[in-house]
Amino acid sequence: MPKRYRDITGDGGSNVAGQVSAQAERLKARMAGVRHAIAVMSGKGGVGKSAITANLAAYFAREGWRVGVVDADINGPSIAKMLGVRGHSLSLDAGGVFPALGPLDIRVISMDLFLKEDQTPVVWDGPQAETFVWRGTMEMHTLREFLADVHWGELDILLIDLPPGTDRLATLNDLLPDLHGSVVVTIPSAVSQLIVSKSITMARDLLRTPVIGLVENMTAYVCPTCGTTHPLFAPTPQAETLTGVPLLGRVPFDPRMALAGDKGVPFILEDAASPAAQALAQVGEGVLNFVNSGSPVS
Amino acid sequence: MKFVCIECDEPMKFAKNDGLDDDGSLSVNFICPSCEWGVTLLTNPQETQMVRSLGVKIGGSTVPPKPMEMLQTHLAGQRTGSQEVAEQEPASGSACPFSALVQDVYQEAEAPAALLWSAEATERLQRVPEFIRPMARKGIETFAREQGVAEITPNVMEAAREHMGM
Numbered sequence: 001m002p003k004r005y006r007d008i009t010g011d012g013g014s015n016v017a018g019q020v021s022a023q024a025e026r027l028k029a030r031m032a033g034v035r036h037a038i039a040v041m042s043g044k045g046g047v048g049k050s051a052i053t054a055n056l057a058a059y060f061a062r063e064g065w066r067v068g069v070v071d072a073d074i075n076g077p078s079i080a081k082m083l084g085v086r087g088h089s090l091s092l093d094a095g096g097v098f099p100a101l102g103p104l105d106i107r108v109i110s111m112d113l114f115l116k117e118d119q120t121p122v123v124w125d126g127p128q129a130e131t132f133v134w135r136g137t138m139e140m141h142t143l144r145e146f147l148a149d150v151h152w153g154e155l156d157i158l159l160i161d162l163p164p165g166t167d168r169l170a171t172l173n174d175l176l177p178d179l180h181g182s183v184v185v186t187i188p189s190a191v192s193q194l195i196v197s198k199s200i201t202m203a204r205d206l207l208r209t210p211v212i213g214l215v216e217n218m219t220a221y222v223c224p225t226c227g228t229t230h231p232l233f234a235p236t237p238q239a240e241t242l243t244g245v246p247l248l249g250r251v252p253f254d255p256r257m258a259l260a261g262d263k264g265v266p267f268i269l270e271d272a273a274s275p276a277a278q279a280l281a282q283v284g285e286g287v288l289n290f291v292n293s294g295s296p297v298s
Numbered sequence: 299m300k301f302v303c304i305e306c307d308e309p310m311k312f313a314k315n316d317g318l319d320d321d322g323s324l325s326v327n328f329i330c331p332s333c334e335w336g337v338t339l340l341t342n343p344q345e346t347q348m349v350r351s352l353g354v355k356i357g358g359s360t361v362p363p364k365p366m367e368m369l370q371t372h373l374a375g376q377r378t379g380s381q382e383v384a385e386q387e388p389a390s391g392s393a394c395p396f397s398a399l400v401q402d403v404y405q406e407a408e409a410p411a412a413l414l415w416s417a418e419a420t421e422r423l424q425r426v427p428e429f430i431r432p433m434a435r436k437g438i439e440t441f442a443r444e445q446g447v448a449e450i451t452p453n454v455m456e457a458a459r460e461h462m463g464m
């Protein structure tokens with residue numbers, strides 16, 4: 001019987017399997033100081049995941065929690081801007097990189113902190129043809145380094161802002177099998193709900209990770225003058241009814257929220273009395289109840 | 299990746315490499331230790347890069363990787379400030395024919411390893427006037443490399459300053 005792969009012990013010296021195992025151990029050791037790791041996701045792009053993440057982070061920090069944020073959108077990072085840490089110069093010691101400190105000392109890591117200029121895209125050294133062969137692997141390992149190689153210290157909650165794509169939670173789940181749950185962001189459009197429902201199926205039924213709840217963003221426009229609300233989208237079935245996932249809150253569109261993000265100040269801190277900020281606080285409260293009770297929002 | 303000589307049913311050993319081509323492709327020779335029959339492995343650039351993108355120390359390592367090592371090693375167009383995070387570990391010995399070879403050829407092709415800057419040294423460098431900061435940084439790093447120092451600390455900065463007569 002000729003030798004098969006398993007008949008030859010080792011790989012000749014690289015011990016790749018051992019190194020991969022060491023990577024996982026390093027990540028696990030780093031995450032030991034994190035009480036709760038929560039993903040913010042949506043299969044759909046442009047629904048406001050990063051804005052929700054930044055404001056959730058500010059909500060928990062305002063509650064006195066020690067908060068970290070990982071911008072897992074490697075190619076379209078926006079968290080650094082929304083939390084006002086663009087231009088922060090990273091430093092390190094032998095144990096890891098020190099995260100940037102945003103409002104209320106929110107600890108932040110983002111690819112944005114590594115890129116040279118505003119216009120600089122993420123380009124990896126290597127053959128620039130057929131990059132699809134290896135690019136995804138690079139991005140996954142970058143996320144691993146964001147989680148494992150940052151001095152997060154003791155955190156009460158680590159929020160991970162995922163990029164669009166129904167597969168992204170699966171990647172994160174490979175890295176963090178003990179992920180505590182995910183918050184799903186959608187907008188009240190049929191297209192968004194169609195895609196988001198796939199993400200929920202992926203999270204709940206295939207990966208079997210807790211889905212904490214839905215955030216319906218940009219539900220209506222609040223007139224800054226008279227305070228009346230007007231729908232932004234045509235009426236659609238209730239997202240929570242479609243997906244069977246509890247609703248954490250409906251956040252109305254407020255142009256000042258976008259402006260606050262551009263300034264690097266979470267809106268929930270800038271105008272706490274506004275309807276949008278109050279809706280964001282309601283979302284935060286729902287997540288808080290989940291992490292305190294360990295059960296899905298009802 | 300392993301190779302077995304069909305005739306002898308023996309694992310083949312790395313014999314020699316013909317290096318990395320301009321496009322990133324590789325040519326690697328293996329020989330059976332029993333009958334000395336040889337084969338050549340040819341990889342396309344994507345296959346070569348795939349090995350690099352696994353986030354492991356190709357060729358094996360006896361020390362843990364540096365923080366953000368993969369990102370710092372492979373990301374093009376990084377901020378100058380983020381170079382503080384960069385350091386590339388020297389290659390360690392390996393008997394793995396293919397992966398060791400990939401490591402070796404990239405070691406030859408890549409720039410000298412960046413140095414580690416401690417938080418205190420980084421803070422101190424920030425106090426240097428901006429217009430001469432790059433020159434100061436370069437001088438300190440050149441001094442550190444000459445001295446075989448892997449990490450810039452305030453003491454190293456002080457020694458560099460004295461060395462440069464400043």
